[in-house]
Amino acid sequence: WIVKLPSARFAAVPENEFAMLELARRAGITVPENRLITTADIKGLPDEARAPGTKALAVRRFDRLAGGEPVHMEDFAQVFGQYPNDKYKSRSYANIAAVLWAEAGEEAVAEFVRRLVFSVVIGNADMHLKNWSLLYPDRRRPVLSPGYDFVATLPYIPNDTLALSFGGSRSLAEITPDQMRSFADKARIPASPLWKIAVETAQKTAAGWESLEQADLLPKDLRSSIQRQILRVAATVK
Template sequence: MKQTIYVYIQIPNRNEFTVLGRLSVENGKGEFTYSPNYPVDWVPDEILYPLVRGKTYPVRENRGVPNFIMDIVPDAWGQSVLKRIFAKEKDTDWSVIDYLLYSNNSDRFGALCVGSIRKVTQKAVTENFQDFVKLDEFLDFANAIRTGEEIKKINLALAQTTSLGGARPKITLYDDKKLYLAKPKDINDPVNIPRVEYACLSFAKKKGFNVVNHDLLSIQHHGHLKNILVLERFDREYDETAGNFIRYPMLSGLTLLHAEWGTTDHGRWSYPLLANEMLRKKIAIKDIHELYRRMLFNALIGNDDDHLKNHAFIYRNKNWHLAPLFDVVPQVAYKPQTLAMTIGTYGNKISRDNLLSSSAHFKIDPRDAENMLDEVLGWKDELKEHYREYLSENDFEHIWNLIPEIS
């Protein structure tokens, strides 16, 4: 069956939406056509989909969906929520287009929205966020999803189909003209993941990384103290004059690398290749150096969930930039020997030689790379004390025993 959607975009540096183009998908093959009336010369992916108004591009990746549109598809958590909400009215297999059409446009990643007609409707761009005071209700909802209980608050459910993140519960909440992504402890977590991630983010901030604004909340929920990691949404900024949010364009590392999601082919999942594409995108050298340091940090803490969707890029002030660090959690089930992406000459293996082997791709002199690596490895004792400060004794022992040995 052929499915068609229209892609809308909030024009960069403007508070107005327009139709970017049309996407049609049939039997795993797609066609994307730019609107002949698209009013500006800027597009999200000028490499694979350069702007030619009215031109139809065949789409071969992701069973017919361009990566820059895949970036706004609800993540695994959002997809599970949608399936539960619409289980009675939809008994057929879900397609990517279904996930896009059934989900809420309000909290999508970046500046894109979708709709079913060739016109930007008010419904498509209306902002509808839950207030931060609804956090307690969200915890009830998340537990209901995990335990298979009845879903009672549909409006709350529809507000949590963001494309940010992965399979863990999360919701975008509004407070005092800012948006926040709230991530509670999941019911099956072996350790207190919100505390672990907070410890990693706060340590990275302490060491000079560009890190998302973050906080750790503790609330009473049914007689128990619950931890929630709160991240400020950096892709939105409130416009006092217009009374709504400016949405900054975003791309995942997956899109920048023209790689695919949901396949076993990870050949392009690579830090050096990502650095090369950052150069092609005219992203500042300091951001490329930051990516190298993030790779070293992921190796230090054992974060092997550093896949391409956990690296992002934001368009602000007429340039693309490496987005703040926003999803950093060490492996909690085993001691990782590899990262999710290729590091260097020896693939994705966590080792000193491998971490140093790709420095040229990041425009870093080999001696400077050695100094960077020695500096990061020298943080280990300080990291240990930082973990002790924020984690319970059991969680600390669990996490620290899984830290990789880098030699």
């Protein structure tokens, strides 16, 4: 398991990611097993990191087999030969899609588009190159890893923009058919199924939010901000 501790800067980040992972699952996205735990139950933490009532997010590692053997994994900064500090530079989401189309196939691209649309809808500005990865379960052919680092970041950094260009835009306010066509053209992949995937993902995200029990774990202002973002963007994807 990987344990993500509370942020010293932003409120309820583990709860935020916990809720967004469940919302992603309801939108049809593959996510790893995860659970919210109290920091007091984590051994080895200093006292200042174990404040009463604080939560951490535990995520089951998907780069390990059942027996603990490692599975080779590459994030897209590694795929493109870029240093971690350059994870916001030089590439676009179309570049990632092009690699997936060539190496992992049509369904991997469809899943990538679901996650990309979902990230815009929830206001996740931080889906940089290191937040997309390939796994090699058979040590030869890559597959897209489960989704991770789904956090609604816009409430923390208002007016932020996407980490990379999506069809020539970094806007978190809308997704348009022209934008999706531009994305497909740049990736050199068929455009025809992509808008349908976008519409379905946006609708499932908005519907899933309405009944998302995990949202009750969030502070009221954070919950309200995420809701405004979801409803605003989902309304543009029709």
